[in-house]
Amino acid sequence: MKTIRPYLFEHDVDTSKPKKTVHDEIFSKHYDGEDREIPFGDLPTDLQPTDILVYESDPGYYSDNNSWDPFTKIIILRPRLETDEEQVERLERSRLFLEERKESRRQTYLKLKEEFEPTKK
Numbered sequence: 782m783k784t785i786r787p788y789l790f791e792h793d794v795d796t797s798k799p800k801k802t803v804h805d806e807i808f809s810k811h812y813d814g815e816d817r818e819i820p821f822g823d824l825p826t827d828l829q830p831t832d833i834l835v836y837e838s839d840p841g842y843y844s845d846n847n848s849w850d851p852f853t854k855i856i857i858l859r860p861r862l863e864t865d866e867e868q869v870e871r872l873e874r875s876r877l878f879l880e881e882r883k884e885s886r887r888q889t890y891l892k893l894k895e896e897f898e899p900t901k902k
Contacts, residue, residue, distance in 0.1 A: 800863045801862075801863050803861060804833065804858040805859045808825050808856070808857040809855070809856045809857075811853075812852060817838075817853040823855075824855075831860055836854075836855055837853070837856070838851075838852075838854075839853075
């Protein structure tokens with residue numbers, strides 16, 4: 782089962798906020814051809830009212846060096862609240878991401894300062 786994680790934002794570091802919703806991919810099926818009819822028998826029997834059905838259809842692309850055939854794909858996602866461990870992991874990733882961004886901005890500032898402000902000797 783694949784879990785789709787929420788994006789990282791600056792407010793993700795706030796631990797007072799409630800847990801986020803994550804979506805587990807509970808079913809996925811790939812069909813050849815565009816605009817394919819999908820029989821209900823292909824879907825799992827344990828669907829819940831909160832499940833999300835994602836339908837993707839691609840007409841295909843043909844060229845000399847990069848081509849793919851038309852396809853249709855369905856994915857069923859089941860939303861749930863993240864676990865305590867997932868929340869701790871997300872908050873840690875957010876904190877590290879913000880630290881990296883801050884350091885990157887600082888490095889850019891130092892380079893620009895060196896370029897545009899002449900050093901006094």
